[in-house]
Amino acid sequence: MNKKEVLELKNRLKKTGCTFTKMCGCYVNASKEIVVNFNETFLNLEEDEFYKYLEIAKKALSGTVGNNLLEVNFPMEEEEQGGKQQFLMGLRESKLKNEGLLETFYQLIIDNYDYAGNYLILVYHDAYDVMTKTSDNNKLDESEEVYEYILCAICPVTLTKPGLGYLEDVNKIGPRNRDWVVGAPDTGFIFPAFTDRSTDIHSAMFYTKNALEPHKELIEFVLGCSPKATATEQKQTFHNIIKNVINDSEKTTQVIGEIQENLSLIVEEQEATAPESEEPVILTSNSVQEILVECGVSEDLVEKIQASYEENFAEEPPVVEHLIDKKILAENEKNKATKVLVEQIQVLQERLQESVKTNAEEFDIVLKVKEEKVSQIKTQLIDGKKCIVIPVEEDEQTNINGKSDLSFLDENEEYV
Structure with a gap:
């Protein structure tokens, strides 16, 4: 299945386009016990429920193909009598009306799903009348085939966070009741796959919310397929x-x-x-x-x-x-830009140093002092010669042409 085929199925999951016939499921507690079973005609659900369950089904078709959505293939032995593919074929053909098959399916998930906590298993049945498409993707008003499939979604059920709230019965603010809330699906699958806009009973599309830690035990032991690595x-x-x-x-x-x-x-x-x-x-x-x-x-x-x-x-x-990896690409571009900037700064510094050196060579005397020392420098006529006088405090360090020992000045009578 490619991105277009996934979107084709997902885009049908609207109030006007949805054709789910049945939805079944069970609520499992942290002790791996089934608390409640249910079996509903999907189109008869109350509007609020309808949209909530529809949103869960859409989530099981979300993400990136190859990362959150993995196409897995059944080995030959699983397509033989007693294999997992044959079991899923029977579940699909029953249109979710066979309670025995459903119980077996739920138990298969419960026995293998590595999850510590409460969760909800949902199974949808759908029959999609696949319309013929022209080469420019326009639909023709004629059917190519009916794509019949089941969609399974497994959702974590968690307690809401503790907090304060308005207690209407006693008209006061107090600790609000914590509820068990169904979250977005953690994992799921579609069987059979919808490859080239057609039924592909040799494959299934597996969904994982967490692409770094997918529940591969479900691929292996529920679907009977070889585990597959996500793009992540x-x-x-x-x-x-x-x-x-x-x-x-x-x-x-x-x-x-x-x-x-x-x-x-x-x-x-x-x-x-x-x-x-x-x-x-x-x-x-x-x-x-x-x-x-x-x-x-x-x-x-x-x-x-x-x-x-x-x-x-x-x-x-x-x-x-x-x-x-887009983050690494962006970081690499940033590093390259920084490197270019550093190189440009180095070139400018070298040019500046060269310029200072060149300018220095044009003068007989070049002084370099701290900014606060500039105001103390004076010119004075000594023995008829114009001199630059710089007062030197005892704690100040001096350097002339690389020499910090100025005792050589005392040897020159002109400076005494």
Whole structure:
């Protein structure tokens, strides 16, 4: 599933476009016990409930594809009788009317979901009449197929914060009652996937709110698929490879900044040469080598980084766009601008010093004193010669042409 296909499903989740037939769920406490089950005809919900549940479903389709939304594929054994894919097929085909299947599904999540606290499991059933689209994305008034799917969302349920409030019954301000409130979904999935605007029973789209710590146990044990790294995890792994090999904080920051700049240029070039292409650019091991050499990394470090990269990303090399870190890019631009400014200041200082030196050479006598000393300097005729007289206090230090010992002045009778 790509961004357009996700948005197509998400944009339907409105009062006028929503076609959810059923919504089921259960509330689970911190002891992993089901407190309550419910089964609703979605379109019969009260308006407030309707919009709240609709918002939860939309959240399970939010975020970035490849980071918050991961397409996972079922292995062959899970598509056989008794496999997880076959179970999900049965759940979908039951249109959420089979209580036994629902109970099994809830228990599967409860047994595997690594979460300490109360939460709500929600399952929606939908049948989307997919309209034919022309090459310019205009819809035709005819159906290609009916995309039937289930959407699952798991939401944390937490206590509101303690505080004071108005107690209407006793007409006073006092401690308000704390309520258990359903939050935005922490994780979820859609089955089957909606690939090329069509049903794809060999894949599911997994959602995670936290891309740094996704609940991979659900991918593995509820969906039966191999865990997949998010873009955030891939980015972190890639940067850790660089840090561990270079082992120099300042050099690492510089190299990572330059790598980010190169990755950004690759994406920009792809967008310029093939703006309509939906094929992602993969960062191969050879590409990593080329970028590192361009960044001035030594040959032995390039080999170590390349070997570690191949080891960490052997199964699935990351998409270039997924590795781009906008914060690092911005910081790198800032550092480059600062470096240019420092270089300009150094050039100006050198020019200024050269100018002072040149000016000094044009005079026989050059004085450099503290600002507060200037008012004490006077000119005086001594033995018919114009002299500059500078009073020197006992605690003041003097230096003439690099000499701080002025005893040589006493040897000259003219200064006695």
